[in-house]
Amino acid sequence: MTAGQPRADAAPEVGGRGVRMPRRERREQLLESALGVFVAQGYHAAAMDDIAERAGVSKPVLYQHFPGKLDLYLALLEVAADDVIANCRDALASTQDNRLRVEAAMGVFYSYVADAAGAFRLVFESDLTSEPAVRAQVDRVTSECADLIAAVIHDDTDLPHAESRLLAVSLVGMAQVSARFWLAEHGDTEGGIDLEVASALVSGLAWRGIRGYPLHD
Amino acid sequence: MTAGQPRADAAPEVGGRGVRMPRRERREQLLESALGVFVAQGYHAAAMDDIAERAGVSKPVLYQHFPGKLDLYLALLEVAADDVIANCRDALASTQDNRLRVEAAMGVFYSYVADAAGAFRLVFESDLTSEPAVRAQVDRVTSECADLIAAVIHDDTDLPHAESRLLAVSLVGMAQVSARFWLAEHGDTEGGIDLEVASALVSGLAWRGIRGYPLHD
DNA sequence: TGCGGATGCCGATCTTGACGTCCATGGGTG
DNA sequence: CACCCATGGACGTCAAGATCGGCATCCGCA
Structure with a gap:
């Protein structure tokens, strides 16, 4: 068996077939x-x-909860996007030390990338970017996180909005x-760099x- | 007509229908x-x-030149990847001043992103990352460019290979x-930031x- | 110069695979 | 014990990738 196609039906199926819920x-x-x-x-x-089988239900029930495949995907994507944006906001608000x-x-x-659920793949590696609604959510993550950072940069330096935003996006x-x-x-091997070490290293670079940059006051 | 679906058949069709070539x-x-x-x-x-129509030929001729859709895509992707990697190599070799x-x-x-052909979208915004061959090409761009940069970093500093590579990827x-x-x-509007200005700004940040980082000698 | 054959291309077709719905069934309740 | 309804296996449909019979074109020959 090749490692390129991880099968998705290895879940324990907590709510087994035919269970009222x-x-x-x-x-x-x-x-x-x-x-x-x-x-x-x-x-x-x-x-x-696949999704229905993994959830331990049949396809009609799936369609009783979501109108279509795209809606299901968008629901997940929106949560994943909100999650990282909120965490970014909290991180910036957690201190005054830049x-x-x-x-x-x-x-x-x-942490987002290391999360076991892997929701970051929906945001950073989506294969539905041709769909405008998906594109909007994906772009929203970078855009809103950048806005939050750009606000800090703009407050503390003399850089104009557009430049602050470009640096923030960077x-x-x-x-x-x-x-x-x-x-x-x-991420998986034990012989590599630890998450905290890697994060600290790149933080140092950033x-x-x-x-x-010149301080405002 | 909505602006969300840019039609692809606006090309001048240089080699018109039924032309021997x-x-x-x-x-x-x-x-x-x-x-x-x-x-x-x-x-x-x-x-x-769409592709056949835009090229001014019919589908069978398309299949006479390429075995399938994926092969066609991979041919383009490989060229696009080679292009940016080679340019990156040339850029690093063009001077000794870091x-x-x-x-x-x-x-x-x-420049790559601003190119009118838009080949960068195949590399940076591909919607076929689930295909291993595509994933390999896409990752190769970041990986090889990072290797080139990491070699410079590693030569000039005391950072180990793994750390140099992570900074380069960053x-x-x-x-x-x-x-x-x-x-x-x-990129499109005249009221925004010029390419050179943006590139210089982010270069400054980088x-x-x-x-x-501590110099080696 | 007119004609026959061969060549290669286009319109029409087939197939597949996956999204999105319908008839038997089984369990719960009055 | 009979009714009711949620469930699931089976199905229709459709879009798109991948191929086949007419036909126009070109060349060689009398």
């Missing part, structure tokens, strides 16, 4: 199963049959790409880059 | 048309009918993401970040 709880169950399948296979390769802000924000991206890109590569190369 | 030249024509369609619509939304190296490499990414991520957002926000 409250609608709210079942909806959560379906979302969880769908996340697993979308993360493992991507949007196009994921079949509604150096610590950089470290905290970097840690948010690394920092977000640095965090996002490096975190994904860290996961791919060192802080050295951003700290030198 | 040398095989090599026709192949180039097909690749060009395919690139336009894939860039505009993404892999999944792109139909072989500051100029950063600026040159950043310029490579911004710089590549910064360039890639910021360039794409620059294009989306300022250089401030990387210059401070």
Whole structure:
């Protein structure tokens, strides 16, 4: 068996076949199963049959909770996007020290990528970017995180809005790409770089880059 | 008509319908048309009918030149990947001054993104990452560019290989993401930031970040 | 110069695979 | 014990990738 196609039906199927369940709880169950399948296979390769099977229900029940495949995907994507944006906001608000802000924000991206559920793949590696609604959510993550960072930069320096925003996007890109590569190369093996070490290293790069700009006051 | 679905059949169709053409030249024509369609619509939304129509031929001729849709996509992707990697290599080799190296490499990414053909979308916004061959090409760009940069970092500092590589990936991520957002926000309008200004700004951020590391000698 | 054959291309077709619905069934309740 | 309804296996449909019979074109020959 090749390692390129991780099968998605290895879940324990907590709510087994034919079990009556409250609608709210079942909806959560379906979302969880769908996340697993979308993360493992991507949007196009994921079949509604797979999702239903993994959730331990049949396809009609799935369609009783979600009008279609796209709606299901968007529901998951929106949650994943809100999650990282909120964490980024909290990280920036957690301190007034900009150096610590950089470290905290970097840690948010690394933790997000390291999360076992793998929801970050919906945001950073989506295969449905041709769909405008998906594109909007994906772009929203970088855009809103960058806005939060840009506000800090703009407050503390003399840089105009547009320039602050471009620098903020650069920092977000640095965090996002490096975190994904860290996961791919060192995330699973024990011989690689630890998450905290990697996050601190890249935080250092980011802080050295951003700290030198002229202060506002 | 909505603006969300840019039609792909607005090309001048240089080799019109039913025109005899040398095989090599026709192949180039097909690749060009395919690139336009894939860039505009993404892999999944792109139909072989669209590509054939844009090239001014019918579907059978398309299949006489390429065994299938995936092969066609991979041919384009490989060229696009080689292109940016080679440019990155040239940029780093163009000088011994690391500051100029950063600026040159950043310029490579911004120029690549600003290119009218839009081949960068195949590399940075592919919607076929579930395909291992595609994933390999896409990752190869970041990986090989990072290797080139990491070699410079490792030569000039005391950082171990793994750390140099992670910093290099961070710089590549910064360039890639910021360039794409620059294009989306300022690339078309005249009121935004100029390419050189944006590239220089982000180069400054990168250089401030990387210059401070302890020199080797 | 007119004609026959061969060549290669286009319109029409087939197939597959996955999304999105319908008839038997089984369990719960009055 | 009979009714009711949620469930699931089986199915229709459709889009898109991948191929086949007419036909126009070109060349060689009398």
